[in-house]
Amino acid sequence: MTAQQEPEPQFEAESALQELVSTGLERLTAEGVARRIWERDASLWKTDRAVQQEIRERLGWLTVANTMQERLQEIEGLVEAVRQDGYRYAVLLGMGGSSLCPEVLRLTFGVAPGYLDLFVLDTTDPDTIRAVEERIDLGKTLFIVASKSGETIETLSHFRYFWQRVSELGGEGGAHFIAITDPGTSLEQLAHDHRFRHVFANPPDIGGRYSALSFFGLVPGALIGVDIKQLLTRAQEAMSRCSASQPVADNPGLRLGAVLGALGTHGRDKITFVLSPAIASYGYWVEQLIAESTGKEGRGLLPVEGEALGAPSVYGNDRLFVYLRLEGDDNAALDEGLARLRTAGQPLVRFHLADRYDLGAQFFIWELATAVAGIFLQINAFDQPNVQESKDNTARLLERFRREGKLPELEPVISEGALRVYGRRMGEGKEGLDSYLQAFLDQVRPGDYIALMAYVRRSEVNESALQALRLRLRDRYRVATTLGYGPRFLHSTGQLHKGGPNNGVFIQITGDVKQDVPIPGESYTFGILKEAQALGDLFALSAHERRNIRIAIGGDLAAGLQALAQRLVPVEQQGDGQPSH
Numbered sequence: 001m002t003a004q005q006e007p008e009p010q011f012e013a014e015s016a017l018q019e020l021v022s023t024g025l026e027r028l029t030a031e032g033v034a035r036r037i038w039e040r041d042a043s044l045w046k047t048d049r050a051v052q053q054e055i056r057e058r059l060g061w062l063t064v065a066n067t068m069q070e071r072l073q074e075i076e077g078l079v080e081a082v083r084q085d086g087y088r089y090a091v092l093l094g095m096g097g098s099s100l101c102p103e104v105l106r107l108t109f110g111v112a113p114g115y116l117d118l119f120v121l122d123t124t125d126p127d128t129i130r131a132v133e134e135r136i137d138l139g140k141t142l143f144i145v146a147s148k149s150g151e152t153i154e155t156l157s158h159f160r161y162f163w164q165r166v167s168e169l170g171g172e173g174g175a176h177f178i179a180i181t182d183p184g185t186s187l188e189q190l191a192h193d194h195r196f197r198h199v200f201a202n203p204p205d206i207g208g209r210y211s212a213l214s215f216f217g218l219v220p221g222a223l224i225g226v227d228i229k230q231l232l233t234r235a236q237e238a239m240s241r242c243s244a245s246q247p248v249a250d251n252p253g254l255r256l257g258a259v260l261g262a263l264g265t266h267g268r269d270k271i272t273f274v275l276s277p278a279i280a281s282y283g284y285w286v287e288q289l290i291a292e293s294t295g296k297e298g299r300g301l302l303p304v305e306g307e308a309l310g311a312p313s314v315y316g317n318d319r320l321f322v323y324l325r326l327e328g329d330d331n332a333a334l335d336e337g338l339a340r341l342r343t344a345g346q347p348l349v350r351f352h353l354a355d356r357y358d359l360g361a362q363f364f365i366w367e368l369a370t371a372v373a374g375i376f377l378q379i380n381a382f383d384q385p386n387v388q389e390s391k392d393n394t395a396r397l398l399e400r401f402r403r404e405g406k407l408p409e410l411e412p413v414i415s416e417g418a419l420r421v422y423g424r425r426m427g428e429g430k431e432g433l434d435s436y437l438q439a440f441l442d443q444v445r446p447g448d449y450i451a452l453m454a455y456v457r458r459s460e461v462n463e464s465a466l467q468a469l470r471l472r473l474r475d476r477y478r479v480a481t482t483l484g485y486g487p488r489f490l491h492s493t494g495q496l497h498k499g500g501p502n503n504g505v506f507i508q509i510t511g512d513v514k515q516d517v518p519i520p521g522e523s524y525t526f527g528i529l530k531e532a533q534a535l536g537d538l539f540a541l542s543a544h545e546r547r548n549i550r551i552a553i554g555g556d557l558a559a560g561l562q563a564l565a566q567r568l569v570p571v572e573q574q575g576d577g578q579p580s581h
């Protein structure tokens with residue numbers, strides 16, 4: 001069969017890897033996995049009865065596209081009403097699964113004429129909150145409070161802040177707010193108490209990261225003018241291609257799941273996304289899906305998103321590349337870079353997207369494939385047990401702040417210029433900044449990954465400095481790298497960091513807050529909350545004996561990041577893998 005005739009996704013690899021996947025597909029066929037998934041047979045993942053019950057309550061994503069086709073009127077009614085009332089902006093307050101699909105839609109489709117411009121607020125960074133506020137007109141802004149559980153601290157803090165700001169305008173504050181949440185949550189109650197304009201009660205049998213095609217993705221999408229009916233239709237087409245009546249070999253979700261599962265359990269566990277520029281943000285969503293679903297019980301797949309393509313020499317044999325190629329986009333450099341990687345023997349999965357609405361199909365296919373990969377990994381792909389640890393640490397730290405008026409201050413192991421480093425002592429002769437950082441990075445082994453966790457504003461300047469640092473580390477150590485912004489990544493790769501295999505090397509980066517923002521009704525500010533989250537996560541990483549350091553940059557962040565890149569990977573140590581574009 002040629003690559004063209006092969007059903008999607010196409011999988012290109014050496015014969016040994018092809019065989020692993022064929023064996024995986026045979027297993028899926030023999031065990032009737034397609035049928036059992038649609039029958040919601042939770043024994044596919046776990047034997048424990050209680051866990052099976054929990055899993056059954058998380059499989060609503062399988063058919064939610066059908067359910068939502070029936071609920072379009074409710075969404076359209078809201079959109080028409082707010083447009084008529086002159087609203088021009090929407091700000092989504094939400095984390096992880098409650099925010100990532102809306103962000104992908106905004107970045108992929110833009111804003112249609114006459115619709116609302118959408119800002120997604122998924123951080124406690126005070127500078128970012130102020131920056132969003134500066135770009136909107138409060139009187140013409142609709143706030144979307146999105147939380148499945150209704151309990152998420154970031155989201156509730158944002159609500160308090162913006163509720164107060166809107167109240168200062170006078171008039172009916174509730175007209176500026178809608179909620180998306182599960183039935184019966186405290187957020188639903190809060191919305192009623194504050195007379196929100198509307199509450200979308202989401203089907204409760206869907207976990208956050210599987211909720212793209214539910215109200216969580218669709219309401220914000222409709223507000224910016226995305227044709228959500230079309231998005232759902234593409235998802236439904238994918239659902240029928242993945243139905244139990246299809247041969248497994250033609251089922252894109254199962255095929256992809258078999259590739260992820262079979263290769264992932266044989267050392268190729270760094271799923272490296274290469275995305276056409278117009279759909280590059282899809283990586284944010286799929287990163288959470290894979291990391292939070294699979295990273296637990298010491299196992300897991302690492303999604304690598306946003307890492308620019310490099311020369312073959314910078315990659316180890318732990319990668320699986322995935323190319324989502326959007327027809328008509330600027331793909332030349334990616335085509336070429338990937339052709340070189342194929343020649344070098346790297347395995348590759350390809351999907352062709354005819355247009356941007358094909359993302360509707362991709363949402364569904366990746367949800368199914370991730371669930372199937374979970375069968376290979378023998379984990380529950382629908383919980384996130386280790387996220388709670390960081391949250392609990394943060395709650396304890398905030399309690400202490402309430403009592404004592406301050407957070408604990410860590411003692412730096414090194415303080416040099418604008419950089420302060422916190423971590424374990426590295427032994428004699430490693431007391432200087434360079435020797436210490438070198439000793440820390442000397443722990444990196446093939447098959448590891450380096451995670452940059454930056455508690456700074458996601459501005460263009462910071463992003464390009466951090467991406468440059470990331471590539472320097474990859475090219476020097478030839479390992480996969482990730483870049484996450486805190487606290488956003490806590491709801492994405494954060495689960496895998498603590499619950500997955502102990503092959504991560506973690507660098508937490510913090511910067512000074514320019515101007516803090518209060519949280520009404522609390523003694524702590526957003527700045528304190530962010531610091532408590534950063535510390536809480538650091539403690540959780542240490543409790544799991546993960547290799548970690550914190551680097552605090554004082555003063556000018558851009559200059560500090562540049563200095564840091566040079567100290568972590570001095571020019572003379574830089575690798576040879578120049579990015580191919």
Ligand SMILES: O=P(O)(O)OC[C@H]1O[C@](O)(CO)[C@@H](O)[C@@H]1O
Pocket residue numbers: 095096097098146147148149150151152155208209292384387490491492
């Ligand atoms: O929608 P919620 O309940 O606010 O949760 C937000 C995110 O937090 C998590 O529960 C944990 O990180 C994610 O699974 C979820 O997407």
